[in-house]
Amino acid sequence: MLLKLTGSSGAGKTTLAFAVTGRLDGAVVHEFDEVGVPDPPIPPHWRNRMTEVWVRRALEYQVRGLDLVLSGNAPLGEILAAPSAPLLNGIAVCLIDVADQDRRDRLAARDGGRWDRAATDAFCGWAAWHRGHARDPRFRPDVVIDGSWPEMAWDRWTTWTADDPRWRTHLIDTSGRPLATSVDQVERWVTEQREAHRSGRLALARGWADETPGPTDHDG
Template sequence: MLLTLAGSSCSGKTTLADALRTRMQGLVVHDHDEIGVPENADTRWRHRTTELWIGRALEYQSRGLDLLLTGQSPLGEILASPSAPLLDGIAVCLVDVADNERRRRLGARDRDRWSSAVLDAFIAWGAWHRGHAQDPRYRPNVITDGGWPEMCWDRWSAWTKDDPRWHTHLLDTTGRSIDRSVDHLAQWITQQRGASRSGQLALSNGRWLTD
C-alpha cells in the first residue's frame, strides 16, 4: 500500500520518516523530491512526479512491501493520479505545525534564503492543506488549475466532507518531541496496514471508485 506524509515545508515530515526507516518491517521510505526538482517545478510537475511514485509503490507492492512517501501532494492529488486505483491501499497523513512555528523553523533552517512573501506562501500552503484535509470542496482549484491533463479529478470532485472515503489523518508536531511524533506515526501506520489487510480501509483495491 501507499502511505504518505503530506504538508507544507518544515512540519517535520522528512525527520519523522527517516526515524521510521529501520523501525518498521516491510516498509520502504522515500521523499517525493529525491529524484530531483527542476528550476521550473510547478503543479503539473508535482502531479507527474506523484504518478511516477505511485508506479514505484506498485512495484514495491508486487514484492510485498509498503511505501511511505513524504511530499507536498495532498489526498486529492493522490486519488486523482491515473494509477491510484491499482494500489492495494491508500492512507494519507497531514503533518502540520502552527504557523508561527513553521515560520520560525523556516528561518532557522534556511536563514535569509526566503523573502517575506515566500514565507507567507509557505504559511498559506500549510493553511490550504488543513482546509483540504477536512473538506474536498475547499478551494480545489488550488491543485486542479494548471495541473497535469492526465489527472482524474472527477473521481472525488462530487464527494463531501462527510464521505468516509475522504479522510486525512492529522499529526500536529507543534510542541511535540520527535520521539513522541514518531511513536504516533508508527501506531498510525500499523493501524492503516491492519485495516488494509482486513478489508476495512476505505481507500483500498480501487473500491472507492464505485462505492
C-alpha cells in the same frame, strides 16, 4: 500500499518519515523530492507528473510485498487523481502540521535562512489550504486542479463530500512536541493503517474508485 505523509514545508514530515524507517517491517521510506526539483517557478505539471511516478514506484514495491511510506507536498486529492492510483491495493494519507510561528522559526533556521518573508508566508498559506482540503474535498479544489496535468483524473473525487468515508486524512500536529512523541505517532498511524488494510477496514483499499462508500473504521 502507499502511506503518504503530506503537508507544507517546515512541519517535519520528512524527518518523521525517515525516523520510523527502522521500526517498520515490510516497508520502505522515500522523500518525494528525491527525483529532483526544477528551479522556481516550479510548473504545476511537475508535482502531478512526479506524483504519478511515485504511485508507479509504490506499485513496484507492492509487487514485491512492500509498502511505501512517502513524504512530500502532494495532498490526498492529488494522490487519488494520479492516473495509476486505482491500481494500488491501499492508500492512506496523514497531514503533518505545525503552528505557523513554529513553521516560520524552523524555516528561518533551515537551509542557511534561504527563505524570505514572502516565501514563508506562501508556505503558511499552503499549510492553511492543506488543512481545509484535509477536512473537505470541496474546499478550494481549484488550487490543485486549475492548470494541472491533463492526465489527472480529478473527477474520481470532486463529487465527494466531507462525510464520505473515503475522504480521510489523519492529522499529526508537531507544534511544541518533542520529536520522539511525533515519531511514535507516525509509527502508530502507519501500523493502524496497515492493520486496517489487512482486516478489510481501509476505506481506500483497491476498488475505492468504483464502489459506493459504506461504513468504515478507517482511522482505527
